[in-house]
Amino acid sequence: MxxxxxxxxxxxxxxxxxxxxxxxxxxxxxxxxxxxxxxxxxxxxxxxxxxxxxxxxxxxxxxxxxxxxxxxxxxxxxxxxxxxxxxxxxxxxxxxxxxxxxxxxxxxxxxxxxxxxxxWAPPDTDRTPGAADCVAMLPDLHTALATYPGELPLLAPVHQDVPRGLAALDRHPDVLTPEERDRLLSAHERLAPFAAAPGDVTVLHGDLHPGNLHATGGELRWIDFEDVCRGPVGYDLALLRWMDPTAGDGWAEPEQLALCSDLRAVYLASCMIAFRDVFGDDPEWDGYIRWFVSRISS
Known part of the structure; x- marks a missing residue:
């Protein structure tokens, strides 16, 4: 080798x-x-x-x-x-x-x-999937996922990963300004009841973005179901709506979509804070953390 x-x-x-x-x-x-x-x-x-x-x-x-x-x-x-x-x-x-x-x-x-x-699925080098592709294919994916007969946890990434990220914030107090820290922690507290009981749920991909749609053999195929879980449809739409604010319009109530957008931002910021234990002090990495915090509605 x-x-x-x-x-x-x-x-x-x-x-x-x-x-x-x-x-x-x-x-x-x-x-x-x-x-x-x-x-x-x-x-x-x-x-x-x-x-x-x-x-x-x-x-x-x-x-x-x-x-x-x-x-x-x-x-x-x-x-x-x-x-x-x-x-x-x-x-x-x-x-x-x-x-x-x-x-x-x-x-x-x-x-x-x-x-x-x-x-091994050789990639089509002339095809790069985008948010529009995800939106077009997502209803069929959710329909297929809904037939899965096994038990799946509710919003597993949120409930299992976010607490570890917030605990890491105490080890890295310099990663956010006091105002950014308050914004993150306040959002976590505000969203906790929704994350615990989000209402109507389906089976989600859990980490849905164009990077998890693979172009191969002239078609698009989904990959990476590590974060599969039950949850509100808006959670799978959150990243897509950051790329295209109209993505998934009509699939869920605007209030749910807004809550899921904030929940996704809290999740990503928390995970990246936890990874600071691994990557250390990195200005570029810290910039990503602050950007996700900025996505949280005030």
Missing amino acids: PDLVVPATTDERPRRRADRTRRAVAAAVAVAREHGLRVDEPVVLNDRFSVQVHLAPAPVVAGISTWTAELRPDITDWLARKVAVTDHLEAVGAPVVGNSRELPPGPHERDGLAMTFTT
Whole structure:
């Protein structure tokens, strides 16, 4: 397996990320080879909150939880839901990138890392999905998700991740101004009753944005159901409405859409504060946190 090159630097963050990526790739390759797959040249496709690596020449992509697992100690539970829901959607004919059949899709654990395996779906390099594509395909996705027979938690990302993020705020008091801190905490308190009992709910993708719609073979397919949960439809629309304020008009009451937009902003700001434990003091990262806080209605 080719070594990943770690650039010379005095900043430990790139080095730590490269070390974590190298470890994730090695773990995925080891699991794949144990199941008889030939892996000659693993190619890292994405390295953000998890590592996605094509185990070439095998038609398999490994998704290894790296930074996300720092936020979610029970990460294998999340990955097991992801695998089960993806299998169900594929079985009912929904457009998804399916789990791998070359080896058990997982979750697997190796070297302290949890991972799943999906089918390699070569990307269409001339097609970039957008918010309009998500809006057009979302009703059918929700219809298919609603047929899932298993138990799914209510707004799992909000209820499980936000408290960890707010606890991290005490460790990083400098990340927000006093006014921004009050805005975040006040919104969390205001939204708590809605998050606990949001009214009409359906099964949500949970992390719906154009990056989780994959162009392959001349069509669009959904990916990454790790955050699948029950919740109000407006939660899946929130990020899309930041990109296009008219996205999903008529799908939910304006009040629900406004509450879900704030809830999504609180969620993302909280998660990114928690990740500061991992990434450290980073002006660009802190700028993202403050931007999400700014999205919260006053």
